[in-house]
Structure formats: structure tokens, C-alpha cells
Amino acid sequence: MSGAWQEEPRTRGLYRDPQRGKIAGVCAGLADYFGVEIWIVRLLAISGLIFAGFITFFAYCAAWLLLDKRPQRLTDDGILMKERSWQAGSTPRQALARVSRELESLEPRLQTLERLVTSREFNLRREFNKL
Template sequence: MSRRRGELYRDPKRGKVAGVCAGLSDYFNMELWLVRIIFISAVLLLGGPFFIVAYIACWFILEVKPETLPNQSKTETVNTEKPIEVKSKVWQAGEPPRRALHDLKEQFDRIDGRLQAMEKYVTSPEFTVSREINKL
């Protein structure tokens, strides 16, 4: 996932069928399960034959992910260990639903407070005077 965006490969080692979704997850730096869900949803909701044909085409067109990257020497191999990632999203961290709901409510309350303060300022005479001065 540390490659520059521009190299799209299939990754059959991580893939279920041909590694196309695994390659797309590396390319877009997304979780593999999320790419699979998006693909399956697209097949079911947007038109199955098109996406299935596109998947098969990618299967034949895309090259298999090389063991060494182009900028490495032949003796160096790619680190196959998965890097440790800190999950920062609520749905990734395994936070209990009640806590997640409480956190979201706090965020919405803060946003609502800021929105109310902006509304109060925009409807105040101070805003009108400031706008008239800026027009001069």
C-alpha cells in the first residue's frame, strides 16, 4: 500500500477469485473488504453483466503483482508482512455502538452550536454594518 498511485496490478495472493479487488484496494489505498462490498453492490444494484465483464477483462488485462518493485534490486524482496495500522474510524476500531452514537451526538451538538452562532451573527445588525463598510 506504500506504492505510488499509478501502478495497478492484480494480487492473487490476497484475492478470492483472481485478485482484481485486492489490486484495486492497493491502488486506491482502501480496505480489501470495502472494495469487495462496493463491487458486489455494484453488480447487484447497477447492472451485473457490465461489472462482471469488466472484472473478467481486468483479470486478463492486469499483470500479476510482482514480487519485487521496479525501484528495488533483484536481491531485495518486498516485505510481505502486513504493516500495523491504527484504526481511527469508529467502524474500524470496534467501538461499542452506544459509545459511537454518543460520540456522533457530541459532534453534531458542536456543529449545531457553531451553526447557531453563525446564524446569530449573519442576522445581527453588526453583520449588516460590516457588510456595508466592506462595500465602500
């Protein structure tokens, strides 16, 4: 694969993200780690505070104290790298064009996979593997 998917290597560690967070960045860090929107994690945290207040509060404070801040990634030029295209100053039209180019570059690979899966050879190999 080429394009922006490989331009930004993700740090898979669990970190706090104070720049995107409201209080300490714990919810933002969890959202980044699990790949969900921040508001979903915040909603879960508020629900946890309502239904299990002490445990949720203690877990949040522990995460605040134990988790490191998210390291800032730098480009080759030493400029801070933005994580999403709309944060990097591109317009929605430019972001859509970039995503469209990436999808078009993936189309030949998808066609190759479709040909393989629908071929007789694939079915024959699958039947042999079942034995």
C-alpha cells in the same frame, strides 16, 4: 522523513494481487491502488453485480485478463518484502511502537510548520499574495 514510510516504495501501477484476492485479485489490486480496505472494494463489486450484473461481471473479467499480476518486491537480501508490519511477523505492540516512533520523529517538523503558519511574516506574505 525517515523510518518505515520510505523503506517500502509503493508501486503505483494498477495490478491484480492474487495472493490477497479471493478469485483473481482484481479487488485486492484496486484496493491497493486506491489505498482503501479490500472489503470496501469487494462490497462495491458485489453491489455492482446486484445492480448492474452484466457490466460489472464484464469489467471484472476484463480486468482479470488485462491487468498484470502484482510484481513481488524484494529486499536487498533477495527476501520477499511484506507490505504491512503485522504481515511481517511483528506483534501489534511492536507495530504500535514503530508507529509511535515515526510520529515522534514527525513532531519537530509539525512544530516548525505551526510556527511558520502562525507567524506574522506568513500573514504578511499571504496578504501580499492576495493583491
